[in-house]
Amino acid sequence: MNQLSKWVGWSLFSLLGAAAFGVIALNRGESISAIWIVIAAVCVYLIAFRFYSQFIARRVLKLDATRMTPAYKHNDGLDHVPTNKYVLFGHHFAAIAGAGPLVGPILAAQMGYLPSMLWLLAGVVFAGAVQDFIVLFISMRRNARSLGDLIKSELGHVPGMIALFGTFFIMLILLAVLALIVVKALAESPWGTFTVAATIPIAMFMGIYSRYFRPCAIAEISLIGFTLLILSIVAGQYVQEDPAWAAVFSATGEQLTWVLIGYGFIASVLPVWLLLAPRDYLSTFLKIGTIVGLAIGVIILSPELKMPALTQFIDGSGPVWSGDLFPFLFVTVACGAVSGFHSLIASGTTPKMIQNETDARFIGYGAMLMESFVAIMALVAAAALEPGIYFAMNSPAAIIGTTVESAVQTISQWGFHITPEMITQTTQNVGEHSIISRTGGAPTLAVGMAQILSGVIGDTAMMAFWYHFAILFEALFILTAVDAGTRAGRFMLQDLLGSFIPAMKQTDSLMASLIATGICVSGWGYFLYQGVIDPLGGINTLWPLFGIANQMLAGIALILCTCVLFRMKLDRFAWITVIPAVWVCICTLTAAWQKIFHDNPRIGFLAHAEKYQEAVTQDIVLAPAKSIGQMQQVIFNDYINVTLTALFIVVLISILMFGIRTILQARVIHHPTTREMPFELLPVYASIEK
């Protein structure tokens, strides 16, 4: 009876999901309500979790509820603490969710909402969540070791070093693109700049208050900090309206770049309690709160999707980023479908705290489904905007010009309805001077969120507040990531360089750490600056590079998973990681290849360099360069990008080769050869605690 009711229940779920897909598929040409996308997504997630993740957990990995976990084996009450699965889910989700899943789908929306939506769902079910889950499983069975260590022990020492080396460059690109998003959102916006700048003294106040008056009172200081943040958003409006103050907080992109680079350097050498920790509290709680708020808003308001399901830009001629649907849609959506960075988190603190092996399914697979849902909401927020507004905000000035008139003219020619009044009205509503060419995704998300949130709380009068709240929310956790990433990068670099120059390895040496921090900051600062001065908006170059880097890491992680499955003698189930690994590798390598060799200068770096070279020989100066010297710089930048992209290709291909070697070796041996910790029984009290 019970079995029957379950069967009926799941059948109904499938029917509901299918119906939602039907509405989406059949309503082409008319706009549909976002609720259908939400329903379709949730049904897909539930069915995938119930059936596919259970298949992986029980039939393939054979998670064993009686097996020892690192949390119990090394229990120290600090790093290794057996933790309830719901508590740990929150921790893991907060660690994996960031700007990536929010920005990717917004940029991808230029092709319409359908391609991104389909990839977000298919990608997460068969690639992203599988990767997170299996890496978590692999790390959990190996004393919670890190991804680099796991690759070293399963594939060999050399591939492990290659992967570490690759990870460092991925970090630089990640930090550059995150910082670029902040610069693009804050340039010439005194309100936004003021509120984001205010977070620094607010966080420092919280840090000092916590250090000297109320240690350990996280909730209290976070509430104080949150109140101050809200006040700073309100105060920002007055700053903007006052010409003298507005001038102080009005900065160009280039100025902001230098400020950010300086900030990144100083913040990452300050003691953590002063700035990083308190701001991390604010950004983490704000992130979780806003995501929940956005979900409620999307469901209650269920906005109509004004973006067409498919736009003409699936041919690769879009203004936001260049390149065909295959492979560039996949590297653009990135994090919400499959994100390589998660393999670092899944082999980080989470496996040290898993109470019982069987929890890995809920935490690994489940949290990634949740991340995909966040991406779906970002997609809804972008698609709910008037397409005309979306393209006005996301097209670079080199394509639509810098005035309302030129933007309206160009976008109308593309066939999207837009009037100058629509742009001025939106600009006024969000309390900004201009919304034209606010590329980078964050401002678009902010307008979308402001529409949704002001629909729930307040009216259009509140839109400016919500817009700046959304900008603050993104800038806050991006700055935390920049600061923490610079620190992590510094340690990585000291570790890497330490292999050659022993003096660099001393992490407590001031000189060594300043040098390593300097290298890190100038590394991402270089790409950031290059992106900011790019007339095509920088995002056009950096986001695909970031996507390629991220997907490359996912490829590495999936290759590791595949090798482990073969070494476990689970050959007949290896397809669960072979298929996503092959797909991710094909997408990444094709995209990287096109970024280098494509003959369209908007896509291929070499073609771009050639175009500038030709101009140089004819003594013509092309924007953004203002002199022949700067032209040479642009060409040099192109070659740097080519080198970096080529490096990513080499890293991925070499890991692939080492992976294939490992698999072939495993195939000829007739017993499992994994390097798991030997089986131990979980202590009896563990099952009682559960």
Place this chain on the structure above:
Amino acid sequence: MINNQMNHVWKQFAQSLRLMVGVPEYSVYVEHMRSVHPEQTIMSQEEFFRERMEARYGGKGRLNRCC
């Protein structure tokens, strides 16, 4: 009964929020030290808090957040 359950859920929620910023349950740590390492000194709550903060942000090259 329901009150108890609500309490339990709330506690877990608060615990999860603290863990998101890298601070596990102090009482669990104390309990663990008392039962397993009675000979060692137990950190005060403040020391524990600082130790966890340094461990989370002090680096060692491990990323604890994502893009």
